[in-house]
Amino acid sequence: MATDTTVAPPGAPAGAPRAGRRPALRRDGRYASVFLAPSLAGLALFTLFPTAMALGISLFDWPVFGERSFLGFGNYSHLLHDPVFRRVVLNTVLFVVLYVPLNVVVSLGLAVWLGPQIKGRQVFRVLFFIPVMTPMVANVMVWRLLFQPGGLIDGGLQSWFGIDAPNFLGSSNWAMPAIVAMSIWQGFGYNFLVFSAAIDQVPQSQLESAQIDGAGPLQRFRYITWPMITPSMFFATTLTLITSFQVFAQPFILTQGGPGVATQTIVMYVYNQGWQFLQMGLASAAGWVLFVIIMGITAVQFVGQKRWVNYDV
Amino acid sequence: MKASPARTRRWVTAALSVLALTAVAACGGNNGSSGSSSGSADKADLTWSFWVAGSEDQAAWQKVADQAHTDHTGITVKLQGAPWDSYWSKIGTTLAGGKAPCIIGMQSLRMASYASAMLPLDDLMKKYGMKAEDFDKPIMDGLKADGKQIAIPYDSGPMVIFYNKDMFKAAGVPDPKPGWTMDEFKAAAKKLTAAGKTGLVTTPGDLGTMSWIRTMTGAEPLADGKLNFTDSKFEQGFSQYADFVKTDKIAPQVPGGNPDFETQQFTGGKAAMQLNGPWSLIDTKGKVKFDLGIAPIPAGPDGSKTYTAGSGFGISRSCKTPDAAFQAIMSMTSVKPLTTLAEAGRAYPSRTVAHPAWFTAAGIDGAKETIDYASENSIPLVTSKNWVQVADLLNRFGTQALNGEIPPDQALKTIQDQAGAGS
Numbered sequence: 127m128a129t130d131t132t133v134a135p136p137g138a139p140a141g142a143p144r145a146g147r148r149p150a151l152r153r154d155g156r157y158a159s160v161f162l163a164p165s166l167a168g169l170a171l172f173t174l175f176p177t178a179m180a181l182g183i184s185l186f187d188w189p190v191f192g193e194r195s196f197l198g199f200g201n202y203s204h205l206l207h208d209p210v211f212r213r214v215v216l217n218t219v220l221f222v223v224l225y226v227p228l229n230v231v232v233s234l235g236l237a238v239w240l241g242p243q244i245k246g247r248q249v250f251r252v253l254f255f256i257p258v259m260t261p262m263v264a265n266v267m268v269w270r271l272l273f274q275p276g277g278l279i280d281g282g283l284q285s286w287f288g289i290d291a292p293n294f295l296g297s298s299n300w301a302m303p304a305i306v307a308m309s310i311w312q313g314f315g316y317n318f319l320v321f322s323a324a325i326d327q328v329p330q331s332q333l334e335s336a337q338i339d340g341a342g343p344l345q346r347f348r349y350i351t352w353p354m355i356t357p358s359m360f361f362a363t364t365l366t367l368i369t370s371f372q373v374f375a376q377p378f379i380l381t382q383g384g385p386g387v388a389t390q391t392i393v394m395y396v397y398n399q400g401w402q403f404l405q406m407g408l409a410s411a412a413g414w415v416l417f418v419i420i421m422g423i424t425a426v427q428f429v430g431q432k433r434w435v436n437y438d439v
Numbered sequence: 440m441k442a443s444p445a446r447t448r449r450w451v452t453a454a455l456s457v458l459a460l461t462a463v464a465a466c467g468g469n470n471g472s473s474g475s476s477s478g479s480a481d482k483a484d485l486t487w488s489f490w491v492a493g494s495e496d497q498a499a500w501q502k503v504a505d506q507a508h509t510d511h512t513g514i515t516v517k518l519q520g521a522p523w524d525s526y527w528s529k530i531g532t533t534l535a536g537g538k539a540p541c542i543i544g545m546q547s548l549r550m551a552s553y554a555s556a557m558l559p560l561d562d563l564m565k566k567y568g569m570k571a572e573d574f575d576k577p578i579m580d581g582l583k584a585d586g587k588q589i590a591i592p593y594d595s596g597p598m599v600i601f602y603n604k605d606m607f608k609a610a611g612v613p614d615p616k617p618g619w620t621m622d623e624f625k626a627a628a629k630k631l632t633a634a635g636k637t638g639l640v641t642t643p644g645d646l647g648t649m650s651w652i653r654t655m656t657g658a659e660p661l662a663d664g665k666l667n668f669t670d671s672k673f674e675q676g677f678s679q680y681a682d683f684v685k686t687d688k689i690a691p692q693v694p695g696g697n698p699d700f701e702t703q704q705f706t707g708g709k710a711a712m713q714l715n716g717p718w719s720l721i722d723t724k725g726k727v728k729f730d731l732g733i734a735p736i737p738a739g740p741d742g743s744k745t746y747t748a749g750s751g752f753g754i755s756r757s758c759k760t761p762d763a764a765f766q767a768i769m770s771m772t773s774v775k776p777l778t779t780l781a782e783a784g785r786a787y788p789s790r791t792v793a794h795p796a797w798f799t800a801a802g803i804d805g806a807k808e809t810i811d812y813a814s815e816n817s818i819p820l821v822t823s824k825n826w827v828q829v830a831d832l833l834n835r836f837g838t839q840a841l842n843g844e845i846p847p848d849q850a851l852k853t854i855q856d857q858a859g860a861g862s
Contacts, residue, residue, distance in 0.1 A: 190531050190532065190534075190535040191531075191534070191535055191552075191553070191555050191556055192555065210857060270694075270697060273694070274694040274697060274700065275691050275692045275693075275694060276635070276691065276704070276709055284635065293692040293693075293694060293842060294694075295694040295695045295696070295697070296692050296693050296694045296695050296838055296842050297842065297844070298839065298844055301695055379696075380695075380696065381694075381695035381696040382695065382696025382831075382834060382835070383695075383696065383835060384695035384696050384834060384835040384836075384838050384839075385695045385835060385836075385838040385839045385842065385844065386835050386836055386838075386839045386844075386845070386853075387835060388695075389695070390835075398828075398831065401527075401528035401531070402527075402528070402827050402828070402831060403825060403827060403828045403831075404531050404535075404552065
């Protein structure tokens, strides 16, 4: 874009190149604004405006039908004192705490295991990625048939060993682990691909010379592979954390948040309050609570990355 | 004065904000003249919002809509179908926004939540000579809010027991007859519970649970329009219902949040009985590989008592041609389309005249005797405005109560605390 005009004329005084560059930069800026305008307008219209609107609505008692009234922080205080919402936040955190590390361990483990030396790894890559691509609803329906009383697991255990399986989706203790297990099966393929690609970028020559110098597989991973894949790790953990805070489909279809509120998550709570019980104010307030939690944790991650992410390679 | 980069940025931001706001205003300003209707009492293009399961369903219901055009050449009704779950969230926002289609599909259990956005039909019924007596009384009452008729029903049905005749025969249990008692039912269910199969299958679904409680103790979910879950009779009934799973073990443990569990267990031949509505009968008969029978709900101390539910069509308050919409609804709920629906086995019709066609299509011995008996002993399940929330809470905490994780009365207290008075 018009880069030639930024070159200072020969023999110009010391200050001239800067003076010459500034109008051009402005022009670049203007062009950039024009090109960015459509997506900025989209962002404003479909993200910023609704977010701000939700903040406004969250300050009202806003039923879908009937009178609206201003509550101030009434909805937030209701959420704070509602034992169900507190449990819902706890469930969401529990899901994140169980799901994110397990997802990273499984996907990284498989990516390391299926290293460049393995034959037929492309086939495995496709197989592992299939659950990510198939519709979530279909996946969850199949898992429901596995989990329910008289289902595949229960039926199998009964006919082979004569014992009953736990009522995975009907028991408060088992429902969350069942959802986490299903989610990991469904979701690890994405991070697996990210890690696989990162591991492929590690130069073979370095690994080989380390091996000649006597470094074992663990040492090679710790001192060569790991530092080189930390940017991918950062990317994967940040995104996984954000999406797992927004978990909805799995508990919604597997257990509808039950039994009791054992598996209800924040997004499910927002959906129920807003679209099922038609209480938009409370739903918006809960949505904002989630927004703040995610923003906070993502900010902490970005601050913390300096300690462990290595961009120098 | 030259513009600095910062100033340019400010200008660009301002310009984009204006652009965005204009776009928002443009979207907001489109207040639905494209919406649902135009025209007069005999001439209008109407839109009808209704839940449909798929394209085949859509075509079948569009035929019902076409009856309006057959009867009144100036009126056309276009069906706007949506799947059951998304239907309710969609209809809620369009009704609230005052841009809803003229004709709205409405279910009796959910009506209390939406009634304030619907037009009462009593005056129109009088004006066009529609007689309430031609319809089943429980469902006409079930589609009333504060004594006003909100929708005209196309189907109805009292809850009845579906049972597996083959399993009954194999276990040497006689077929149930109208008037059978709770003791006879339990004895039969115990005999049928063996070898990984159960006599009954239950879930904490609202209609089923309420029907069992009503027949066992006569308790009702609302008293004077307020939620009544902590009433001792209601607690007693719910506790007895939970016992089917918890202590009697004549029904399997309940998985959380699977509304199809009952039907899956029953049609799969794993449970001998389930409580269901006639609207599912012909569909169930097509699915099962055994001889299907139906019986009324067992009689408690005060006889066999059950609830009726059903659905119909109403008019949104925002409709500009309520007269034309009402004439369309009259056509859509007239004898001809209801008979056609009955013959296709879709719904147990709300009109008494169309019943014979449905019984012929069902082809089940004793069906008429059973449903007539159940209808006589049924009342509509009148619900609170926040019934969707109540039903959701019942599913959650009811599962725990049935599976024996928490005491039934504690589950009911939690529901009552969470849902409040229910208004």
